[in-house]
Amino acid sequence: xxxxxxxxxxxxxxxxxxxxxxxxxxxxxxxxxxxxxxxxxxxxxxxxxxxxxxxxxxxxxxxxxxxxxxxxxxxxxxxxxxxxxxxxxxxxxxxxxxxxxxxxxxxxxxxxxxxxxxxxxxxxxxxxxxxxxxxxxxxxxxxxxxxxxxxxxxxxxxxxxxxxxxxxxxxxxxxxxxxxxxxxxxxxxxxxxxxxxxxxxxxxxxxxxxxxxxxxxxxxxxxxxxxxxxxxxxxxxxxxxxxxxxxxxxxxxxxxxxxxxxxxxxxxxxxxxxxxxxxxxxxxxxxxxxxxxxxxxxxxxxxxxxxxxxxxxxxxxxxxxxxxxxxxxxxxxxxxxxxxxxxxxxxxxxxxxxxxxxxxxxxxxxxxxxxxxxxxxxxxxxxxxxxxxxxxxxxxxxxxxxxxxxxxxxxxxxxxxxxxxxxxxxxxxxxxxxxxxxxxxxxxxxxxxxxxxxxxxxxxxxxxxxxxxxxxxxxxxxxxxxxxxxxxxxxxxxxxxxxxxxxxxxxxxxxxxxxxxxxxxxxxxxxxxxxxxxxxxxxxxxxxxxxxxxxxxxxxxxxxxxxxxxxxxxxxxxxxxxxxxxxxxxxxxxxxxxxxxxxxxxxxxxxxxxxxxxxxxxxxxxxxxxxxxxxxxxxxxxxxxxxxxxxxxxxxxxxxxxxxxxxxxxxxxxxxxxxxxxxxxxxxxxxxxxxxxxxxxxxxxxxxxxxxxxxxxxxxxxxxxxxxxxxxxxxxxxxxxxxxxx
Ligand code: ADP
Ligand code: ZN
Ligand code: ZN
Numbered sequence: 001x002x003x004x005x006x007x008x009x010x011x012x013x014x015x016x017x018x019x020x021x022x023x024x025x026x027x028x029x030x031x032x033x034x035x036x037x038x039x040x041x042x043x044x045x046x047x048x049x050x051x052x053x054x055x056x057x058x059x060x061x062x063x064x065x066x067x068x069x070x071x072x073x074x075x076x077x078x079x080x081x082x083x084x085x086x087x088x089x090x091x092x093x094x095x096x097x098x099x100x101x102x103x104x105x106x107x108x109x110x111x112x113x114x115x116x117x118x119x120x121x122x123x124x125x126x127x128x129x130x131x132x133x134x135x136x137x138x139x140x141x142x143x144x145x146x147x148x149x150x151x152x153x154x155x156x157x158x159x160x161x162x163x164x165x166x167x168x169x170x171x172x173x174x175x176x177x178x179x180x181x182x183x184x185x186x187x188x189x190x191x192x193x194x195x196x197x198x199x200x201x202x203x204x205x206x207x208x209x210x211x212x213x214x215x216x217x218x219x220x221x222x223x224x225x226x227x228x229x230x231x232x233x234x235x236x237x238x239x240x241x242x243x244x245x246x247x248x249x250x251x252x253x254x255x256x257x258x259x260x261x262x263x264x265x266x267x268x269x270x271x272x273x274x275x276x277x278x279x280x281x282x283x284x285x286x287x288x289x290x291x292x293x294x295x296x297x298x299x300x301x302x303x304x305x306x307x308x309x310x311x312x313x314x315x316x317x318x319x320x321x322x323x324x325x326x327x328x329x330x331x332x333x334x335x336x337x338x339x340x341x342x343x344x345x346x347x348x349x350x351x352x353x354x355x356x357x358x359x360x361x362x363x364x365x366x367x368x369x370x371x372x373x374x375x376x377x378x379x380x381x382x383x384x385x386x387x388x389x390x391x392x393x394x395x396x397x398x399x400x401x402x403x404x405x406x407x408x409x410x411x412x413x414x415x416x417x418x419x420x421x422x423x424x425x426x427x428x429x430x431x432x433x434x435x436x437x438x439x440x441x442x443x444x445x446x447x448x449x450x451x452x453x454x455x456x457x458x459x460x461x462x463x464x465x466x467x468x469x470x471x472x473x474x475x476x477x478x479x480x481x482x483x484x485x486x487x488x489x490x491x492x493x494x495x496x497x498x499x500x501x502x503x504x505x506x507x508x509x510x511x512x513x514x515x516x517x518x519x520x521x522x523x524x525x526x527x528x529x530x531x532x533x534x535x536x537x538x539x540x541x542x543x544x545x546x547x548x549x550x551x552x553x554x555x556x557x558x559x560x561x562x563x564x565x566x567x568x569x570x571x572x573x574x575x576x577x578x579x580x581x582x583x584x585x586x587x588x589x590x591x592x593x594x595x596x597x598x599x600x601x602x603x604x605x606x607x608x609x610x611x612x613x614x615x616x617x618x619x620x621x622x623x624x625x626x627x628x629x630x631x632x633x634x635x636x637x638x639x640x641x642x643x644x645x646x647x648x649x650x651x652x653x654x655x656x657x658x659x660x661x662x663x664x665x666x667x668x669x670x671x672x673x674x675x676x677x678x679x680x681x682x683x684x685x686x687x688x689x690x691x692x693x694x695x696x697x698x699x700x701x702x703x704x705x706x707x708x709x710x711x712x713x714x715x716x717x718x719x720x721x722x723x724x725x726x727x728x729x730x731x732x733x734x735x736x737x738x739x740x741x742x
Contacts (some may be wrong), residue, residue, distance in 0.1 A: 003328055006482055006651060012673070013346070014280030020038055020039075020075075021038065021039040021067065021069070021407040022037075022038060022039070022067065022068040022069065022071055022078070022469065023034055023036070023037050023038075023039055023045060023051075023066075023067055023068065023081065024036055024064070024065050024066050024067070024068050025037050025051060025053060025062035025063065025064055025065065025081075026063045026065050026110050026111040026113075026114040026115075026381055027053070027055060027060050027062040027111050028052060028061075028062075028111065028112075028114075028115040028387055029055065029058065029111065030061070030112075030151070031111070032109035032111075032133075033109065033111070034065060034110060034111065034507070035053070035055070035062070036068060036071040036073060037051070037053050037078065037079055037080065037081045037359065037571065038079065038081065039080070039081055040080045040081065040649060043084060044084065045064055045081060045084045046064065046090065047064050047065060047066050047067065047096055047196075047289070048063070048064065048091035048092060048093065048095065048096055049063070049064045049084050049085070049090050050062070050063055050064075050084075050085040050088060050091075050122065051063070051064055051081045051083065051084050051085065052081070052553075053079065053082055054079060054080055056422070057403065058564065059082065059125060060119040060125075061085070061122070061123050061124065061197055061346040062111075063091065063114050063118070065100075065110065065114070066096075066097060067606050072490050079163060079684075085127075086452065087127050087128040088122060088128060088303060089306050089307055089323070089325075091306075091323050092323055092324075092325050094327075094357075094360040094361055095283070095667070097360055098321070098356065098360060099113045099114055099117055099321070100359055101356055102346060102348050102353060102356075102732070103232040103346070104712075105348075105712065105736060106346055106347050106348050106709075106736050107715050107716065107719045107734045107736060108345065108346045108347075110285070112345060112346060112573055113346050113604065115537070116318075116342075116345055116346045117321035118322065119295065119298045119299050119302050120337060121295050121296070121297055121298070121299040121510070122299065122302070128299065128303070129296075131659075134198050134509060135164050135165070135166055135167075135196065136164060136165055136166070136167055136170050136185070136194055136195070137160065137164035137194065137195055137196075138157060138160040138161060138164070138193065138194050138195060138214070139192060139194060139195050140651075141191075141192050141193055141720050142157055142160075142188075142192070142193035142194065142403060145157040145161060146415075147159045147196070150184070151176075152174070152180045152181055152183075152184035152186060152729070153184045153245075155174045155175070155176065155181070155184075156170065156184055156185060156188060156194070157188070157193065157194075158175055159173050159174060159271070159533070159536070160194060160539070162271040162272065162273055162274075162275045162427070163274050163275035163278045166297070166300070168294075168296060168297055168305075168386070169288075169297055170185070170701075171185070171294075172294065172297070172533075173271075173533045173536075173560055174533065175531065175533045175534070176309075183701070185244055186463065189238065191273060201220070201252070201254055202282075202283025202284060203254040203283065203284060203311065204281070204282060204283050204284075204564070205247070205248075205250075205251035205254070205255075205280060205281060205569070206279060206281075206282060207244070207247070207248065207280070207282055208244065208247075208276075208279070208280070209241075209244060209394070211241075211244060211245075211248065212241065212392075212394050214241075214389075214390050214392060215241050215244055215245050215248075215390065218236075218245050218270075218388045218390055218474055218620075219245050219249060219730070220505060221246050221312065221363060221386075221388055222245070222366055222388060223252055224549075226252065226253075226256070226328075226363075226364065226366040226454075227328075227361045227362070227363070228364070229359045229361075229363060229364065229365075230364050230365075230386060231355055231358070231360055231364075231365050231367065231384065231385040231386065232364065232365065232366045232367065232385065232386050232387075232388050233335075233367050233368075233369075233376050233377070233379070233385045233387050233388065234366050234367065234368040234369075234370055234388050234390065235369065235370070235372055235388070235389050235390070235628070236368065236369075236370060236389065236391075237370050237388030237390065237392070237397060237400060237597070237626065238370045238393075238400070238593065238594065238597025238598075239365050239393040239395065239400075239561075239597060239601050240278065240370075240390035240391070240392060240393055240394055241390060241393075241395075242348075242368045242390060243273075243276065243333070244334070244394065245368075245390070246262065246331045246364075246366065247276075247277075247280045247366065247681045249282070249329055249331070249364075249366065250262070250281070250312060250329060250331070251280075252329075253328040253329040253363075254281070254284060254311045254312070254542055256328060257326060257328075257468075258326050258327065258328020258329065258363070258509040259305070259308065259310065259311055259312070259313065259320065259324045259325070259326045259327050259328060259329075260300075260311065260312050260313070260327075260328065260329040260330075261313050261320065261324060261327060261329070261330045261331070261335065261337050261354070261357070262277075262312060262313065262314045262315075262331040262333065263315065263316065263317065263319060263330075263331065263332045263340070263350055264314065264315070264316060264333045264334065264340040264355055265316065265322060265334045265337035265339045265724070266290070266291065266316050271536045271539075272536075272560070272561070273314070274286070274314065274540070276287060277314055278612055278643075279310065281312060284310075284311035284312055285304055285309050285310045285311055285312075286304045286310065286311070286312050286314060287301035287302070287304040287310035287312070287313045287314070287322075288301055288313075288314050288315060289301045289302065289305075289313065289315030289316065289318060289319040289322065290315050290316045290318075290319075291316060291362060292531075293316075294599045295450055301313070301315075302308075302322055305322040305323065306323040306324075307332070308324075308325045308326055311373050313525060316350070316352030317339065317340050317341075317342060317348075317596075318454065319350075320349075320350045320353045320354050320357060321353075324361075327357070327358075327361040327363055328361070328363050328366070329363055329364060329365075329366075330354050330355075330357060330358040330361075330363065330365040330366070330367065331365070331366045331368065332350070332351050332365070332366070332367045333368050333369075334356050334368065334369055334374070334558065335351050335367035335368060335369045335372060335373060335376060336371055336372055336373040336586075336590050337437055337558075337568040337669075338587070338739055338740070341737075341739050341740075343740065346504070347349065347460060347733070347735050347736065348432065349737060350418060351376075352737070353369075355442055360713070367385070368419070369526075369590075370590075370594070370597065370628070371586075371589055371590040371593045371594070371628055372628075374584070374586055374632060374636060374639070374645075374646060375632055375645065375646045377632045377636070378449075378646040379646075380635060384682075387499070393601070394571065394691070395601065395602060396603075397602070397603040398600065398601055398602055398603065399600060399605060399606075400597075400600070400606075401566075401568070401596055401597075401599040401600040401606030401607055401626075402605070402606045402607050402608070403592075403596060403610065403620075403623050403624040404607070404608070404609055404610070404624065404627075405419045405609075405610050405611075405612050405615035405620050406420050406421060406609050406610065406611045406612065406615075407613075407615045408612060408613045409613055410612055413611075414515075414573060415503075415511045415515075416507075416508065416511065417437075417511065417569075417571075417611075418609075418611050419517070420609065421437075421569045421609050421611065421631055422515065424567050424573065424607065424609060425437075425512075425516065425567065425569070426516070426588055427568060428548075428567045429516060429518070429519055429548055429549075430659050431566075432544075432548075432564075433564055433565070433566040433567070433604060434542070434548060434549070434550065434562060434564045434565040434566070434567075435548070435549045435550070435565070435566075435567040435568070435569065436549075436550045436551075436556065436562075436565055436567065436568045436598055436599070437508055437512065437549065437550070437551045437552075437553070437568075437569045437571065438552060438553070438556065438557065438568060438569065438570045438571065438595045438596070439503070439504065439505055439508055439571040439572055439577075440503075440572070440573075440576075440591065441503075441504040441505065441552055441553070441555065441572065441724070442467075442478075442504050442505050442506075442525040442526055442527055443467035443468060443469050443476065443478070443504070443505070443506060443527070444467075444468045444469055444470035444471075444500060444506035444507045444510075445467070445468040445500035445501055445502050445504060445507055445632045446465060446501070446502045446503075447465055447468075447500070447501040448465075448466060448468050448486065448487070448498055448499070448500055448506060449498065449499050449501055450473060450490035450492065450493060450495050450497075450498055450499075450616065451495075451497070451499055452490065452493050452495040453490060453492050453493040453495065455490050455492040455493070457475055457487065457492065459477035459479065459480060459482050460481050461477070461480050461482055461692065461694050461695040462477055462479045462482075462603075462690060462692050462693045462694065463689075463690050463691045463692045464477055464478070464479045464690055464693075465605075466482070466484075467504065468471065468486065468500045468504075469527070470500075470506050470507070471506060471527065472505065473486050474486065475487075479690060479693050479694070480693060480694035480695075486498075499607040503571075503572075504678065505523050505525045505527075505551050505552065505553060506523065506527075508551050509521055509523040509551045509615070512549050512551060516548075516549065517669040517681065518548070519548040519549050520544075520546065520547050520548045521547070521548070521549045521550075521551065522538060522541065522542065522547035522549070522550050522551070523550075523551045523552065524538050524539070524542075524550060524551070524553075524555055524556050524584055525551075525552055525555055525556075526553070526640055529555065529704060535555070539560060542560075543562065543563075544564055545564060547617070550565075555593065556595070556598070556689055557591055557594040557595040558594055559597070560598060562598060562601070563601060564600045564602075564604075565598055565599055565600075565601070565606070566599055566600055566604050566605065566606050566607065567599060567607050567608075568595055568596050568598055568599045568606070568607075568608045568609070569608075569609050569611070570592060570595065570596075570608065570609065570610040570611060571611055572611075572612055572730070573588060573592065573611070573612060574612050574613055576588040576591075577614060577619065580689075581741055581742075582638075582639065582642065582644050583739060585635060586596060586635060587620065587629075589619055589622070589623065591629055592608075592610065592623055592705075593623065593628070595608075596608040596623075597699045601738055610623070611634060617633075618634065619631065621648075639657060643704070645737070648665070648704045648705065648706055648736065649704065649705050649706070649711050650702060650703065650704050650738060651668055651702075651703045651707055651709075651711075651734055651735060651736045651737070651738065651739070652700050652701070652703075652734070652735045652738040652741070653667060653700060653701050653703065653722075653732065653733075653734050653735075654688075654698065654699070654700040654732060654733055654734075654735065655667055655670075655698070655699055655700070655730060655731065656693075656697070656698050656730070656731040657696065657697055657729070657730045657731070657733045658696065658697065658729075658730070659697055660687060660691065660697040660699065662727075662730060663687075663698060663699040663730070664685050664699050666726065666727065666730055666732060667685035667700070667701050668685060669725070670701070670718075670722055670732075671684075671685070671701065673721045673722065673725060674703075674714075675714060675717040675718055675721070677705075677710060677714045679705050679706055679707055679710045679711070679714075680704070680705045680711060680714045681703065681704045681705070681708070682701065682703050683698050683702040683703070683704070684701065685700065685701040686700065686701070687699045688700060688741070688742060689741070689742050690742050696731070700741070703715075715734065715736065718734075719734060722734075
C-alpha cells in the first residue's frame with residue numbers, strides 16, 4: 001500500500017507502540033489502492049466507519065474497509081486518523097462485502113467503488129444536517145385543482161393528487177420559482193387543504209385488489225422462501241399484476257421487521273409508481289432514490305435507508321448500493337432493462353448486484369419481467385432461478401392485445417403511416433379511445449441532406465449525423481449533444497433546398513395533426529419532458545383523457561397504465577432487425593411487448609399494429625403468438641451456436657484517444673500484455689461503429705471465456721498490468737458483461 005504525500009514537514013512523529021491499530025481506508029482519489037492510517041489511542045473505529053484523514057495537504061473523508069496488521073510503510077510515515085464521523089451510521093458488514101465484490105468483479109479500485117456507492121454529501125467534510133423530513137399530503141378539504149386560478153397552488157395540489165411528498169421534493173417537482181411555491185404551500189397549509197406529518201414507521205398494508213388465484217399462488221411460492229436466499233424470476237405478461245405481488249411480499253417483509261429494496265428502471269420511476277407504494281403503505285417511510293433528486297434529497301433518502309427508518313427503498317440502479325441493516329426482500333422490476341447497467345466508472349449491473357446482495361442478506365430476490373433477459377431465462381433453465389408465471393392479465397376482462405403486422409411492401413403508405421394504421425386510428429377517434437404511435441427516434445428527422453450534391457449534415461465531433469429538431473429549428477447530435485441552427489443552404493454547393501429525410505417523433509406528430517385535425521395529439525419524449533415534473537404533467541393529461549393520440553418513444557413504453565388506450569401503432573421497428581448487435585432482437589422483442597402492453601388494459605380489447613417490410617419474420621410471429629418462451633429458445637440456440645453469452649462470459653477492453661492509431665495501438669499493446677490463459681480468447685481490436693464520439697476516437701477488443709473463475713483471475717492480472725502500463729493521456733476501461741458495443 002503506498003501512501004503519497006506523507007513526508008512533508010511539520011508532522012507529528014508516530015510513537016511506536018505494540019498496541020497501535022492500523023486501518024485501511026478507501027479514499028476518493030484516482031489511485032487503485034487503499035491507504036493505511038493509524039488509529040489514535042482512545043478513538044474507536046471499525047470497518048464501515050467514515051473517517052476524516054489528511055491526505056497530502058488536503059483533508060478527505062474516507063471509509064474504513066478493514067483492519068490491518070502491518071503496513072508497507074514505515075511507522076514514521078503513517079498518519080493518524082483525524083476524526084471518526086458519527087453523523088451517519090456505520091456501514092454494515094454486508095455493505096462492505098458488496099462493494100468489495102463489485103470492485104473485484106468489475107475490475108475497478110475499491111476506493112472508486114466506495115465513492116460510487118456514497119452520495120456526494122457523505123463524502124464532503126461538512127457535517128450532515130439534522131434530518132427534518134416532513135411529508136406533505138392533500139386533505140379531503142382540498143378543492144378540485146382545476147377550480148383554482150392561482151398557478152402555484154394549483155401545481156402543488158396537482159402533484160399531491162398523485163402522492164404525498166416530502167416538502168423539498170414537492171417544491172422541486174412544482175418547477176417554477178421555489179419562493180413562490182413555498183408561499184403557495186404556506187397558504188395551502190393555512191387553508192387546511194394540505195397537511196404536514198412526520199413520516200411514521202407503521203407497517204399497515206392496503207391492498208388495491210383482492211389477489212387473483214395466480215397472484216396468490218405466485219405470492220405463496222415466493223413467500224415460502226422468507227428468511228433464506230432464493231432467486232425467483234416472476235415471468236408475468238404486461239398487466240398481469242406483478243406489482244401487486246411485490247407489494248404483498250413487501251408487506252410480509254415489513255411485518256417481520258425487515259426492509260425491502262425495490263429497483264425499477266430509470267424511466268419507470270414515475271410519480272404513479274411512487275403513489276402506488278405510498279397508497280399501499282401509508283404509514284411506512286418510503287425512501288426514493290433516483291437520478292432526478294438533488295443532493296439533499298438523495299442524502300436524506302440514503303440516511304433513512306441506512307438508519308433503518310425506511311421500510312421500503314424504491315429506486316433506480318444506484319439504490320442497490322444503499323446500506324440496509326434489516327434487508328429482508330429484494331425486488332428488481334423489469335429486470336431485463338438495460339438501464340440497470342452503469343455505463344461509466346464502476347460498470348456494474350444493478351440487477352446482478354441485487355442478486356449478490358440478496359445472497360449476502362440471506363433473503364429472497366424477485367426478478368420480474370414480461371420479457372426476461374436471456375441471461376435470467378437461461379438461469380431458470382439451469383435451475384439457478386425458480387420461475388413463477390403470471391400468464392393472464394389481472395384486471396377482470398382485460399386481455400393481451402392482438403398483435404398484427406402491416407406489410408409495408410404491399411400496403412399504401414402516406415408520410416410513413418400505412419392505410420390500415422390510419423384507419424385504425426380513425427376508428428379509435430370515433431369511439432373516443434386513445435391511440436399510441438410509437439417510434440423509437442426523437443427529433444423531426446434523422447438526416448438533413450442536399451439532394452443536389454449529396455452533402456449530409458454530420459457532427460464534427462462524432463461519426464454521426466445531426467438530427468433535425470423542428471420545434472426550435474436546431475440540429476442536434478444525439479451522441480455528444482452538439483447543437484446548431486439548421487442550415488439555410490447547403491454548405492458545399494449553396495443549394496437552398498435542403499431536405500429532412502426520414503422521421504422522428506416530431507415529424508410523426510406533425511403528420512398526425514394534419515391527418516386528424518380534430519384530434520388532440522400529444523408528443524411525449526425526452527425533448528417534450530426534460531424534467532420529471534413535465535413528464536408527470538403530460539402523463540396526467542393523458543389519464544384525464546386530454547389527448548386522443550400519443551406519439552412517443554421508449555419513454556412511453558414502460559410502466560404506464562392508460563385505461564382508455566386501445567391501439568398501439570409501431571413505426572420503423574425493422575431498423576432493429578437489421579442491426580449487427582446480437583442483443584438487438586432481444587431488445588426489440590422486449591420493447592414491442594412493453595409498448596404493446598399499453599393497449600387494452602381494461603375491458604376494451606387492444607390492438608397492436610407493427611409496420612414492417614418483413615411481416616414473416618419469426619420475431620414478429622412470436623410476438624403475435626405472445627410466445628416469449630419460443631422466442632427465447634430460438635435466441636438462446638443462436639447464441640449457443642455463435643458463441644455468445646449466456647453460454648460464454650465476455651468483457652470488452654475499450655480505449656479512447658485523440659487519434660484512432662493511438663487507441664488501436666494501446667489495444668494491440670494490451671493484447672501483448674494479456675496473461676497466458678488457455679480458457680480465454682482475446683479478439684482483435686476494432687474501431688467502434690460510432691468511431692468518433694465527442695471528439696475522441698474509440699476502439700475496443702473483446703475477450704471471451706467459458707469459465708467464470710478463470711476469467712476473473714485473468715481479468716484481474718491483466719488489469720493490474722494495464723494500470724501500470726497505460727499511457728497517461730489515453731482513456732481506457734474494461735467493461736465486464738458489456739451490453740452495448742456502439
Ligand atoms: P404488471 O406490473 O404486471 O404490468 P400491474 O401490477 O401494474 O401489472 O397491474 C396491471 C393492472 O391490473 C393495474 O391496473 C392493476 O390495478 C390491475 N390489477 C392488478 N391486480 C389485480 C387484481 N387482483 N384484480 C384486479 N385488478 C388488478
Ligand atoms: Zn449541396
Ligand atoms: Zn456529436
